[in-house]
Amino acid sequence: MIGIRDLSKEFDHQSLFKGLNLNIVKGSVVAIIGPSGSGKSTLLRCMNGLEVFSRGSVSVNGLKLYGVLERDYNRGQESIIIKNIRRKVGMVFQQFHLFPHMSVLHNITVAPIHVLGVQRAEAETDAISLLMKVHLEEKAKKYPGQLSGGEQQRVAIARALVMKPEAMLFDEPTSSLDPEMIAEVLQVIKELVSEGMTTVIATHEIAFARDVSTHVVFLDKGEIVEQGSPQAIFFNPQNDRTKAFLSRFMK
Ligand SMILES: Nc1ncnc2c1ncn2[C@@H]1O[C@H](COP(=O)(O)OP(=O)(O)OP(=O)(O)O)[C@@H](O)[C@H]1O
Numbered sequence: 001m002i003g004i005r006d007l008s009k010e011f012d013h014q015s016l017f018k019g020l021n022l023n024i025v026k027g028s029v030v031a032i033i034g035p036s037g038s039g040k041s042t043l044l045r046c047m048n049g050l051e052v053f054s055r056g057s058v059s060v061n062g063l064k065l066y067g068v069l070e071r072d073y074n075r076g077q078e079s080i081i082i083k084n085i086r087r088k089v090g091m092v093f094q095q096f097h098l099f100p101h102m103s104v105l106h107n108i109t110v111a112p113i114h115v116l117g118v119q120r121a122e123a124e125t126d127a128i129s130l131l132m133k134v135h136l137e138e139k140a141k142k143y144p145g146q147l148s149g150g151e152q153q154r155v156a157i158a159r160a161l162v163m164k165p166e167a168m169l170f171d172e173p174t175s176s177l178d179p180e181m182i183a184e185v186l187q188v189i190k191e192l193v194s195e196g197m198t199t200v201i202a203t204h205e206i207a208f209a210r211d212v213s214t215h216v217v218f219l220d221k222g223e224i225v226e227q228g229s230p231q232a233i234f235f236n237p238q239n240d241r242t243k244a245f246l247s248r249f250m251k
C-alpha cells in the first residue's frame with residue numbers, strides 16, 4: 001500500500017534519512033517507535049506529501065512521489081499526485097489542528113463539501129455517523145474550544161475519516177493529552193484498526209503499540225535499526241540500540 005524506496009532527506013545540509021526503505025502492507029498496523037528527533041514525524045510527513053525529500057520515492061497505492069533531485073520522472077505532476085495521495089491517506093497530528101471558528105460538524109464537513117464536492121446533507125449524515133463512531137454525537141454543535149483535548153482529538157480523527165481514506169497516519173496522537181484522556185483516544189484508534197484500516201502510528205505508547213500493531217519499526221537517527229513483529233521487537237530485540245531504548249519503558 002505504501003512503499004518507501006531509498007529515501008534520502010536532509011535538513012540544513014544535515015542528513016536525516018540516508019536511503020531508507022519501508023513497506024507498509026494493506027491492512028497492517030505499523031508502529032513507529034524511537035527517541036525524540038529520530039525522524040518519526042518527518043517519515044510520516046514524507047508519506048503524505050507534507051515534506052519534500054532529496055532522493056528516492058514514496059509510493060501510495062501506485063501514486064509515486066520522487067525526490068527533488070529525481071523529479072524528472074514526474075515533472076509538473078507533483079501537486080496533482082500530492083493532492084490525490086492526501087485524499088487516500090488521512091493524517092492526525094499531536095496538536096489537533098481543528099478550525100477554532102467552526103463547529104464540530106462544520107470542521108468535519110468542510111473538506112468533503114469543498115474538496116470532494118459532496119452535497120451538504122450527505123456530508124452531514126456522514127459526519128454524524130462518524131461522530132457516533134468516535135462517541136461524540138452529542139458534541140456536533142460545539143466549538144473546539146468547548147471540548148477537552150481527548151474530545152478534540154477524536155473530532156480530528158472523524159474529520160480525517162470523512163474523506164474515506166485508505167490508510168491513516170497518526171503522529172503521536174496522545175502525547176499532548178492528559179493521562180485520563182489518552183485511553184479514550186487509543187480506544188477509538190483500536191476500533192478503527194479492528195475494522196482493518198491500514199494504519200501507521202508514531203507513538204511513545206509502548207504498551208499500546210505492543211497490543212495493536214502487526215509490525216514495529218524502531219527508528220534511531222533517521223535509520224531503521226530494527227523492525228519486525230511486536231513479539232520480536234518488544235520481547236526479543238536483537239540490536240543493542242533497540243534494547244537500550246526499550247529498557248526505558250520496561251522499568
Ligand atoms: N523543519 C525542520 N528544520 C530543520 N530541522 C528539522 C525540521 N524538522 C525536523 N528537523 C530535524 O529532523 C530530525 C527529526 O525530527 P522529527 O520531528 O522527525 O523527529 P521525531 O522522531 O518525530 O521526534 P519527536 O519524538 O520529538 O516528535 C530532528 O533532528 C529535527 O531537529
Ligand SMILES: [Mg+2]
Nearest residue numbers: 040041042172
Ligand atoms: Mg515527532
